[in-house]
Amino acid sequence: MMTATGEEYELITRSKNGDRQAFGDLVSLHQQGVINVVYRMSGDRNHAEDAAQEAFVRAWQKLPSYRPVGSFRGWLYRIATNIAIDMLRREKQTEDVDDHLIKDPSSGVEKKIMQRQKSEIVKKAVLSLPTASRSVLVLREYESLSYQEIAETLEIPIGTVMSRLNYARKTLRSTLVELLEEE
Amino acid sequence: MSKHIDAQIQAYFDGELNGKNRKKAEAHLKDCDKCQQGLNELSHLSSILQADLKISQKANSDKFVSQVMLRLPRKVRQTWWQKFGKTAYMLIPALLLLVLIFHRTTNFSNNLLLGADLLGIGEEEISTLLSAPVLTNVEIPFPLPTLDMFDAGGSMWLSLGNINVFGIDLSNSFIYPLIFGLLSISWMIGWWVTQEQKQKLKN
Numbered sequence: 379m380m381t382a383t384g385e386e387y388e389l390i391t392r393s394k395n396g397d398r399q400a401f402g403d404l405v406s407l408h409q410q411g412v413i414n415v416v417y418r419m420s421g422d423r424n425h426a427e428d429a430a431q432e433a434f435v436r437a438w439q440k441l442p443s444y445r446p447v448g449s450f451r452g453w454l455y456r457i458a459t460n461i462a463i464d465m466l467r468r469e470k471q472t473e474d475v476d477d478h479l480i481k482d483p484s485s486g487v488e489k490k491i492m493q494r495q496k497s498e499i500v501k502k503a504v505l506s507l508p509t510a511s512r513s514v515l516v517l518r519e520y521e522s523l524s525y526q527e528i529a530e531t532l533e534i535p536i537g538t539v540m541s542r543l544n545y546a547r548k549t550l551r552s553t554l555v556e557l558l559e560e561e
Numbered sequence: 562m563s564k565h566i567d568a569q570i571q572a573y574f575d576g577e578l579n580g581k582n583r584k585k586a587e588a589h590l591k592d593c594d595k596c597q598q599g600l601n602e603l604s605h606l607s608s609i610l611q612a613d614l615k616i617s618q619k620a621n622s623d624k625f626v627s628q629v630m631l632r633l634p635r636k637v638r639q640t641w642w643q644k645f646g647k648t649a650y651m652l653i654p655a656l657l658l659l660v661l662i663f664h665r666t667t668n669f670s671n672n673l674l675l676g677a678d679l680l681g682i683g684e685e686e687i688s689t690l691l692s693a694p695v696l697t698n699v700e701i702p703f704p705l706p707t708l709d710m711f712d713a714g715g716s717m718w719l720s721l722g723n724i725n726v727f728g729i730d731l732s733n734s735f736i737y738p739l740i741f742g743l744l745s746i747s748w749m750i751g752w753w754v755t756q757e758q759k760q761k762l763k764n
Contacts, residue, residue: 395758398630398633401630401633402629402630405626405629405630406622406626409622409625409629413625427625430625431625431628431629431632432632434629434632435629435633435634438634439634442643493612496609496612500609500612504610518575519607519610520610520611524576524577525572525577540571540572543571543575544571547571547603550606550610551602551606554606557609558602558605558606558609
């Protein structure tokens, strides 16, 4: 089980006492991870930062009830995951891949388009996974959380983490078979 | 060659196997092409998934932090027990004052009764008050406090013990006021420290 480091623990304690500056440092420390989790879960880059900010605001409000027994990062990611799921419920329709490419100002360069197209296919494949297995995959593949941390973050047993991860990877292997064979 | 280790390949790939299990898996992977292929597929999939990781790492750190800070509500929401603790702490001085008033009043009224008794004023009523137990005809499972519990110069506090030095009752004239004073000072120090911390946080 990964707990907060000494410096992080001090920042958490000060934040719990209402120290906004300490909380700002915590935001700075975890912003990229939280943005990534929201983005990977929702697939919406435009709203990922906004949702990540919302996650931090919610974390600030929930801080008094935070107990430093598990990883602070995991606790934050749980909030971020829930916000991403809420966001998906609100916006059921996802952005169309082609539309996105037309809007892309960097679409002049062919190589970049190819790269972007590939990442859009990957993004779509990840987004097509059920939320439960997608959460596990995002936390493992993009945030490199251990099985134990994922279990704590999502409040599920380690066995479930493994089976969901296995399911997500198997599904992706068959969805992305063309990409996998290409490279 | 041992059986295929499909179930362990994922855990091995994610670095979740330790010690013996890890060594076992490594030894098997050396000899088994099928399991090695499974491991390669996991690795390949992982590299594809992470290929566009850089795309999302564009957030302007300072701007993001300041935007979050602007959205934060002014006060951290307090849990009910924190609110209760705060209220209880603020009620301590009032409680101490009530205890002091109670102590001084019972002390004063007892002295007054004893003084009247010595002077022979209202002799009959006072002796009744000082000696008669309350509710003598009713059976009760616990002793009720009566005025006869408050002996010379005493009060209900004396049920906790009487301290006499050279005939002077220290429990009333010294010990209890001292306890009250110390508790009040401790409370004031606690309050001052909290205020100082709040001030520091504001700055």
